[in-house]
Amino acid sequence: MNVLVFIALLLLAVWLLRRVMQHNKQQPEHKDPRPLAERIDAILPQTQCGQCGHAGCQPYAAALAKGEDSINRCPPGGEEGIRKLAALLHTDYLPFAADAPPSKPKAVALIDESTCIGCTLCIQACPVDAILGSAKQMHTVLAAECTGCELCLVPCPVDCISMRPATSSPSDWRWGYPVIVIKAIKSEARP
């Protein structure tokens, strides 16, 4: 009798073990089939500004995938970007490099149209084709397409391009982080 109970328990244990193993098998660790460089590229902000020292976001992602560069060189990505990169690459969080340019809020280039001479230099510099115009004609920036990379500022021979903070519409607005109101406690309330 004892032996039968023991065998029954053993069978139950084996069955339970199999269930657990099946459960574990059914939920494998989610793996992204894309190559590592592409997954890194998906995290990067796609400003294409070249502040990391590479020619764009994709070359930087390729260098990161090869381990040739550090993850703290992307100012537009911000600290949030560094954290995401660190999580993806299984490395430690690094603060911004001391020589890296500071992170700025998103801005949009604006061409002073009365000064513009129509040299097309900024059009050739723009990495996302966000500047419209032709030779000896006035140029203008498509604000919706501008990534704020500031690459058009340097080539402009008449310095007619300035960066303006991106305008926010009511639909862009979001609830602020809930703040705890700090109150002054009366001094006599303290012991």
Next chain:
Amino acid sequence: MRRFLSLPGGFTLPLPSRKHDSPPASVLPLPPRLVLGLQQCLPCVQPGQQVLKYQRLADADSEYGVALHAPTSGRIIAIQPQAQALPGAPLADTLILEADGRDEALPLQAGDPSRLTPLSLALQLQDMGVAGNHGPLLALDWAMQQCALPLLIINAVEDEPYLAATATLLEEQAEAFVAAIAMLEQVLRPARIVLAVSQTDSSEALQAAVSQHGWQVSTINTPYPAGDETTLIRQLASPAEAAHSLCLPADAVVAAGAAILHGQPCISRLVTLVDKLDRPGSVQALLGTPLSHLLNFAGAKANYAITHGGGLRGYALPADQADAMGLHWHSQCLQARTPDTAGQQQDCIRCGDCLRICPSKLQPQELYWHCQQDNVETANAWGLQDCTLCGLCDAVCPSQLPLLDSFRHTALQYQSTQQQQQQADHARQRHRFRQFRLERDKQEKAQRLAARAAEQAAKREQTATAAPQENKPTPAAADKQAAIAAAMARAAQRNSQHLEKQSTSSADDRQADARAAAMAASRQAAIDAAMARAAARKAAQDAAKAASAGSQQVDTTAASDDKQALIQSAMQRAAMQKAAQANAAPANMDADKKALIEAAMQRAAAQKTAQANAAPTSMDADKKALIEAAMQRAAAQKAAQADKAHAPGKPEKPENT
């Protein structure tokens, strides 16, 4: 008849019975200026323009926008971005109208609802500025579909504390309300109409009017989030009707009735003013009335904070901008609170009250934890997207945690993250296309250049081959030498021929014989025989001469011996002559031929040297020059590429596009 849906959670709020404390709506004095937000419309007036009451100020900017009309007569002062009475007071274009106090109005034209179709009704309502919960009262895309309407719900439920505007409206304008619903029934032709009212509203007048038309009044007594459009449809519509039924707010229905039946654009609404006020109650206020004007009219204390909306879902507005923020259609209620009503926030004590009350079956305490950590993905996994932001958890929390604020913040944070990701994907796509375009342009240019270079090379080759035949400027000396050599060779040949003729006069005959013999093998025998005969004759003659001139021994020899000897000697002579002939003629031929061959060889050599010196070298030089030029160009291109690759921001050569 009516089914009660067993909604999870929820809370039956202790709503006050309005029968006792609903003062009649007072009419607000005209404010000095009106602040009208232009969020879903484009202005059609200029600053400085004088406008009359009911005049159109702005057109709808899309199918989701509504038009805006002047609430009173006056002058447009400015159109400028200002804070709106929306959550967080965002900036948007605002039209500021200075009232002149005369309140001159355009004449109104009463409409005829009998000729309206659902689409024309929707367009007219949009034109009159009657807004619903999502844009125009009747969505244009819904009206376009022209599908049958099984159920029309008129939502007069006010489930939040402090909301009383709709109840006041139904009490005071019951006739207008009934007429508006009758108009909607006439145009939309719903299968049935249900009026959803709160438990506390039981106006006998309304009941009587409604029963005449055969409409159904449904008293909603479910727990708090009952006034939701989706909740009402779930509650009142059968599953077959649920997908196509329509739920319209009662205040907008009254405005629609005024707009269609009397041609009056939507310019004012009832607002409930509550809390800490001397004269709380409902006020008929023009749209665009500054909030400070409203609150001052109700007798607000000097130091107050504004909450816009009901007691659970309301949001705070900055009191210092109350002058600049105007009333809009969705401002049902304004609360003036004392600033220090904010409670003391404490730690979560895991009481589980929020969990039990949540109508969406979520776990707010867990959600709050993840929202505090800004862990959006985990919060989504815990069902943040299913949260209806009803605010019940926030209301029941004993620790006074800012649950609703956290959820709203994190949900919108998630939305903005998604937006940013979309923008980044868009930028990536544009950048990749730009790279592709540059590469394609480069390849096309290279192909064009290669085609042009090939064309030029072909042209040059043509000219190079044509040159030696025509003018040959460089190899002139060599040619001259070759010509001289050829001429000399020819002269030498002629000389040798002449000498030969002089030296051997009879050689021609023999040469002819020998040539004939060599050429015609068939006639060889005959010729031989003739020659033998001739030789015999000669030998006979010679023998006769010798006999006559010399010894007698010859005469004494026998005839047969003589003949044989003669024949032999003749044959020997003939053989000797033949040999002489053979020796003489080939020698002459050799000399001639040699001279000719030498001359020809000299000429050929001269030509070769001339070619080698002149044409080939010139061709080589040309080719070399071309190759060098091409290599230089390639190197320059490479250098330019390298420059570009290393410094993308470096200015390139301007290119006329």
